[in-house]
Amino acid sequence: MAKIWIRQAVLRALDDAMTDDPSVIVMGEDIAAAGGPFKVTEGLLATHGPERVIDTPISEMAFMGAAVGAAVCGLKPVVEMMFIEFIGVALDQLTTQAATMRYLSRGRLTTPLVVRASAGAGQGFGCQHSQMLDHWFRGTPGLKVAVTSNARTTYGLLRSAIEDPDPVVVLEPRVLYAEREEYEFDRNYRIPLGQAEIARPGSDVTLVTCGAMRRVALAAAETSHANIEVVDLLTLWPWDRRTVAESVVRTGRLVTLEEAPAGSGWGGDVVSSIAIEAFGRLKAPPHRITLPEAPVPYSGALEARFLPSPAYVAEQIATLVSTNKPPLPWWRNAA
Amino acid sequence: MTLSNSNVPIVRREALKNRLEQLTRMVEIRAVEERIQKLFAEGHVRGSTHLASGQEAVSVGIARSIDPDDIVTCTYRGHGHALALGVSPTAVIGEICGRVIGCAGGLGGSMHLVEPEVGLLPTAAIVGAGLPIACGAAMAARARGKDRIAVSIFGDGSANIGAFHESLNFAAIRKLPVVFVCENNLYGEYTRIQLSTPVEDIAIRAASYNMPGVVADGQDVDKVAEAMATAVARARRGGGPTLIEMKTYRYSGHSRSDPATYRPAGELDAWLKRDPIDILAERLAGEKILAPGGLDQLKADISDAVERATMEVLDSPAPDLGEILSHVGAHSAGGDQRWNFWSK
Numbered sequence A: 001m002a003k004i005w006i007r008q009a010v011l012r013a014l015d016d017a018m019t020d021d022p023s024v025i026v027m028g029e030d031i032a033a034a035g036g037p038f039k040v041t042e043g044l045l046a047t048h049g050p051e052r053v054i055d056t057p058i059s060e061m062a063f064m065g066a067a068v069g070a071a072v073c074g075l076k077p078v079v080e081m082m083f084i085e086f087i088g089v090a091l092d093q094l095t096t097q098a099a100t101m102r103y104l105s106r107g108r109l110t111t112p113l114v115v116r117a118s119a120g121a122g123q124g125f126g127c128q129h130s131q132m133l134d135h136w137f138r139g140t141p142g143l144k145v146a147v148t149s150n151a152r153t154t155y156g157l158l159r160s161a162i163e164d165p166d167p168v169v170v171l172e173p174r175v176l177y178a179e180r181e182e183y184e185f186d187r188n189y190r191i192p193l194g195q196a197e198i199a200r201p202g203s204d205v206t207l208v209t210c211g212a213m214r215r216v217a218l219a220a221a222e223t224s225h226a227n228i229e230v231v232d233l234l235t236l237w238p239w240d241r242r243t244v245a246e247s248v249v250r251t252g253r254l255v256t257l258e259e260a261p262a263g264s265g266w267g268g269d270v271v272s273s274i275a276i277e278a279f280g281r282l283k284a285p286p287h288r289i290t291l292p293e294a295p296v297p298y299s300g301a302l303e304a305r306f307l308p309s310p311a312y313v314a315e316q317i318a319t320l321v322s323t324n325k326p327p328l329p330w331w332r333n334a335a
Numbered sequence B: 001m002t003l004s005n006s007n008v009p010i011v012r013r014e015a016l017k018n019r020l021e022q023l024t025r026m027v028e029i030r031a032v033e034e035r036i037q038k039l040f041a042e043g044h045v046r047g048s049t050h051l052a053s054g055q056e057a058v059s060v061g062i063a064r065s066i067d068p069d070d071i072v073t074c075t076y077r078g079h080g081h082a083l084a085l086g087v088s089p090t091a092v093i094g095e096i097c098g099r100v101i102g103c104a105g106g107l108g109g110s111m112h113l114v115e116p117e118v119g120l121l122p123t124a125a126i127v128g129a130g131l132p133i134a135c136g137a138a139m140a141a142r143a144r145g146k147d148r149i150a151v152s153i154f155g156d157g158s159a160n161i162g163a164f165h166e167s168l169n170f171a172a173i174r175k176l177p178v179v180f181v182c183e184n185n186l187y188g189e190y191t192r193i194q195l196s197t198p199v200e201d202i203a204i205r206a207a208s209y210n211m212p213g214v215v216a217d218g219q220d221v222d223k224v225a226e227a228m229a230t231a232v233a234r235a236r237r238g239g240g241p242t243l244i245e246m247k248t249y250r251y252s253g254h255s256r257s258d259p260a261t262y263r264p265a266g267e268l269d270a271w272l273k274r275d276p277i278d279i280l281a282e283r284l285a286g287e288k289i290l291a292p293g294g295l296d297q298l299k300a301d302i303s304d305a306v307e308r309a310t311m312e313v314l315d316s317p318a319p320d321l322g323e324i325l326s327h328v329g330a331h332s333a334g335g336d337q338r339w340n341f342w343s344k
C-alpha cells in the first residue's frame, strides 16, 4: 500500500469531486495560483481552471456569502477558511443565512456548500490560530459538522460533505496534514455524514472522540490495562447516537476525549444524551476528558500539557475503571 | 553613545527623539528580525513568524511621532513596531521563543506582542481586528477628556476586509482621533496587490469616508514622520481620522515557510536600493550626526547587543505550567493586574 501525506487526501477528494461534478468550485485565499497555504489545493488550478478554482481577496464575508449565493443558484462551492478562526468575520453568512435558506424557502432553496478549514492546537500557532471552534456551528439547526482524523476519513468525509444537499463544515486537524499514512485511494469511498465508527473494539469502557484526539485515544488504548473501545464520532452534528449508545451498553462506561474546554465541548451533549438513554447500564458516572477553560498557550511545554496526552488519558481511564469514580482533571489535581 | 542599552520600554521610547537613536532602532529591528529567522531554523520558535525587514522606517517613523500614552493596535507583523514603540529585544525575542521574560510571558508567541506601558495593545493575528479596537480606544480617550489618540497599523491586504471599511466610516462620522496606517508592502500573503485590490493607492479609499487619504514614502523615516505629524495634529485637535498609506516592501516572504517565489525577478533588488536604513544613514552622515564608517560600527554594536539579548532569552525559563490557567479572567490565578491607562 502506498504511503501518502494526509494533506494529499484533501487534495484528492477535491480533485475527484471536481472531476465528477462540474458544479463544484473551490474558493479561498491563495488556494489557486499558490496551491494553498497548506498545499492542499496544489494543481487544482491547472486541472480545473480559474473559473472553478478561485483566489479571493482577504474578504471572508464576501466569499463566504458568495458561496451561499452560488449554492442557492446551482453551484457546489467548497470554501477554504485556512484557519477556522477566520470565519469569525463571516459567521453571519453561514450560521444565519445559509443555515436558514431551506427553512425560510419552505424547502425550495438549498445551500449545498462546504466550508473546510484547518483547526486545532499542537503546533505553537498561539491562541488565535489553534482552536477547534466546532461549537460555533454544532447545534445550529441547518448545519452539519464533521471532523477528519486520518487519510481515509478525510477523503470519505469530504466526498460526502461535497455531495450533501445541505451546508457542511469540515474541520481538518492541522497537525495531521504533514503526517504520512498508508492509504489506497478509492474514488467510490464515502463515510456517510452522521455515522461514527469503532476505531478499536474493547469491553471495559467506551472512549468517544474525534479529530486529532483519535490518535491520542488509540495510543492510550494500546498502553492501558483497561480494554478500551474507541469510537471516532466523525460527524459532530448530527452525531451517531446509536453507535455510541450500543457501545456503552456493551462496556458500561462512557468517557469522552475532546479538544475543547468542557463548557463548549461536544461531550456535554453526548454524555447527557447517553446518561438519559442508558442510565441503567452505566457502571460508573460518565467522564469527560477536555481542555482547561483557557486560551491555547504558545510556549511548547505549556501547549503539550494543555492537550491531553496518551499517558494522561490512560491514567484517567485507569482511575475510572478501577474506582468507578470520575478522576479530577490535572489542573484541579495540581491546585 | 545611545540609549538602546536600556530595556525599559518608556526609556527606549523617549530615546527616539534623538536622531541617531532613530537609526539605531532601525538597525536593531533588522538585526532582531534576522536573529529570529535564525532562531526559527535552530528550532527555538514554534508555529509561524512574520518578519518585517525592509519596513523599519514605518515602525520608527510612527513611534517617534506619537506619545507613549497614545494607543497602538497592530498585526502579527509586529516585531518591528513593538521594538520601535519601546519593547526591548529581550522581551520581543523572549516572547517569540516562548520564555517567561517575553512581553506576554511566553503565552502569546510571535503574533501577540504587547506592552501597555507604551500603548501597545496585544497584536492581533486576525486580519483587520485592530481597526475597530483603535476606534474604541479613541472613544475612551475622548470620554476621559484626554488628547490621547489611537493609531491602527495594518497591511494592504487588510483594506479588503469589512472591518477596514466599517472602522473608517465609524471613525469619520464620530470624528474620532484615530490615525489609520496602511503598510502597503505590495503583497497579502502570496498574492500581489493588483490581483486582490482594484486601486493602486489604498489611500484613495479615504475619500469614501470623507477623511484625508495620504500616500507616504514608507522607506524614508522622515517622510513617514511628516505624514504622521499632520494626521496626529489633526486627530488631537478634534479634526477626526486620517488614512495614511505607507509605500513599503517586506524583504522576506510572508511567513517563515514562504520563499516568496511569486515575486517578479529584480523587484527585491530594486527595493534594496532604497533601503530605509541606508536612506537615513546617508542623511545623518550629511548632517554630520553619523561619522564616516559609523553605520558599519553601529551594525556591529547592535548585532552584539541582539546576540546578548538572544543568549539571555535562551538561558531563561519557559513559563510555569500554572500560567496556563492564569489571567483568563479577573477571578483566575495571577490576580487582577489591570493597567491603568489614565493614571497620568
Ligand SMILES: Cc1ncc(C[n+]2csc(CCOP(=O)(O)OP(=O)(O)O)c2C)c(N)n1
Binding pocket: A029, A058, A060, A082, A086, A089, B077, B125, B126, B127, B128, B154, B155, B156, B157, B158, B159, B183, B185, B187, B188, B189, B254
Ligand atoms: C480574517 C483573516 N483572514 C486571513 C488571515 C490569514 N492571513 C494572515 S496574514 C494575511 C495577509 C495579510 O496581508 P496584508 O494585510 O497586506 O499584511 P502583511 O502581511 O503584508 O503585513 C492573511 C491572508 C487572517 N489572519 N485573518
Ligand SMILES: [Mg+2]
Binding pocket: B155, B156, B157, B183, B184, B185, B186, B187, B188, B189
Ligand atoms: Mg501586505
